[in-house]
Amino acid sequence: MTPPRVAIIGAGLAGLTLARFLTETGFPVKVFDKGRGPAGRMSTRREDGGGTFDHGAQYFTARDPGFQRMVGTWVEQGLVAEWRGRFGSLEHGTVTPQTEGPVRYVGVPGMNAVARRLASGVDLRSGVRVEHVRREADAWALTSESGEALGTFEVVVAAVPAPQAVPLLSGAPELAARAAGVRMEPCWAVMASFDAPVALPLDGVFLHGSPLSWAARDSSKPGRPPGERWVLHASPEFTREHLEEAPEAVAPLLLEAFARAAGVEVRPREARAHRWRYARAEPALTEGALFDERTGLGACGDWCAGSRVEGAFVSAVAVSRRIALMAR
Known part of the structure; x- marks a missing residue:
């Protein structure tokens, strides 16, 4: 049989892994x-x-055997390395170092290294927002937000955050309802550069009792350029409260929260904020992926399988197997 034509909407780790497989x-x-x-x-x-x-995913761990094998390959290829930083928690000025923890991996020279490698050899069209997925005879017709016809496909997979997947899954109402039930928390991120090291004896910090949930000395990761650069992630509560504010207004608030929590002086040379409207599913689904074999419509992503980077990979594997079975 001729394999069905497949459209994947979204070029994050889940979409690119699925495309590559x-x-x-x-x-x-x-x-x-x-x-x-x-x-x-x-x-x-x-x-x-x-x-x-x-400024998005900070690192990833590998528990799934299939993902462990893939990460091992990436390490051999020089795409990934272990981040052997100093980790711990911070609450009301008290630093608690972490003596044990999982192996944390990062892309080299940036987290996007893995995605760039996966994208090589894949037919990827960037800068296109798919607005409609409509049934035409035995296929799905895709249309961009500008009205451009993007082609017809027997299989369509939405590899985007759950709220963005809902309208794309309208041709499979049960799947759309499952995606609509997934709540995704937002996250404000601040990227700050410093002329001198920040006086904090940790490189990765989990914060409690603060508007921040995470702070990382991003420049401590392997393969990074020299300098002192930090990434701060706000808590979901803070982000929801300030969701629609301008980045220029949010950055000083989170820098002040960092200084207050750490009890150190924080004077960045430059600081910018970025809003992730859909950062993490709370809670994520557990079925791995959504797919309707009768129509060839589905969705995958970390929100289908645990809400971690690893979950994106596991979800892509799950839906790829169902597509393969459908095509037999």
């Missing part, structure tokens, strides 16, 4: 993404001075 097994695949380049929440931001920030 299907392409390598002979499926004609096209990926559409609204961003300027692949990676999604594994993006890396570059500053004018040459420094970089992993």
